[in-house]
Amino acid sequence: MDAAVDSLPQERQELLDGVCDYVSTRVKRAEPVRLVFICTHNSRRSHLAQVWCQIAAAHYGVPGIETFSGGTEATACNIRTVRALRRAGLSVVATSQTDNPVYLAQYSDALPPLQLYSKVYSRNGNPSSGFAAMMCCSDADEKCPLVSGSDGRFGLHYEDPKSADNSPAETQRYDERNLQIAQEMFHVMAEVADRIGKKE
Numbered sequence: 023m024d025a026a027v028d029s030l031p032q033e034r035q036e037l038l039d040g041v042c043d044y045v046s047t048r049v050k051r052a053e054p055v056r057l058v059f060i061c062t063h064n065s066r067r068s069h070l071a072q073v074w075c076q077i078a079a080a081h082y083g084v085p086g087i088e089t090f091s092g093g094t095e096a097t098a099c100n101i102r103t104v105r106a107l108r109r110a111g112l113s114v115v116a117t118s119q120t121d122n123p124v125y126l127a128q129y130s131d132a133l134p135p136l137q138l139y140s141k142v143y144s145r146n147g148n149p150s151s152g153f154a155a156m157m158c159c160s161d162a163d164e165k166c167p168l169v170s171g172s173d174g175r176f177g178l179h180y181e182d183p184k185s186a187d188n189s190p191a192e193t194q195r196y197d198e199r200n201l202q203i204a205q206e207m208f209h210v211m212a213e214v215a216d217r218i219g220k221k222e
Contacts, residue, residue: 114138
């Protein structure tokens with residue numbers, strides 16, 4: 023993953039620098055770092071970012087990281103998102119059979135799984151203050167000029183793989199977005215680890 027991280031376009035690295043500053047400052051102060059990834063429906067990009075950011079923090083040993091996701095409205099974690107995570111090697115299991123099922127994404131035998139289900143960003147256990155709003159799509163960014171309770175806001179704006187749904191390009195598009203998000207989250211946590219002296 024480190025080699026892939028190094029290949030990030032310069033403009034994306036510069037965009038992510040602000041996230042690195044926010045996270046490393048809080049970690050150095052031994053303050054919790056709560057990152058809420060937000061997109062319109064909390065069905066695709068925000069879940070991918072929540073998962074890969076938590077995995078990257080664990081990989082580099084960055085302490086105090088808690089990741090969450092939410093939308094401007096609740097729908098469901100899309101099954102195509104689940105399949106993309108599974109293709110990347112994660113265990114993702116549904117614990118309910120509802121219109122908005124709860125999935126458990128297991129990434130470590132030593133750490134609890136992440137719960138993936140669609141929710142409005144300000145509800146269902148997400149933090150109400152002291153968090154950074156990680157805006158995963160331009161639509162959610164525009165609809166939320168103010169994210170109440172946040173003390174940081176970053177416009178990441180990933181292209182929605184939904185545009186390829188039910189087309190021959192569907193799997194490729196989801197895997198591309200999954201990989202892009204993973205690379206960028208690993209870039210952030212690698213940089214933070216370096217700044218706090220955790221990276222060898």
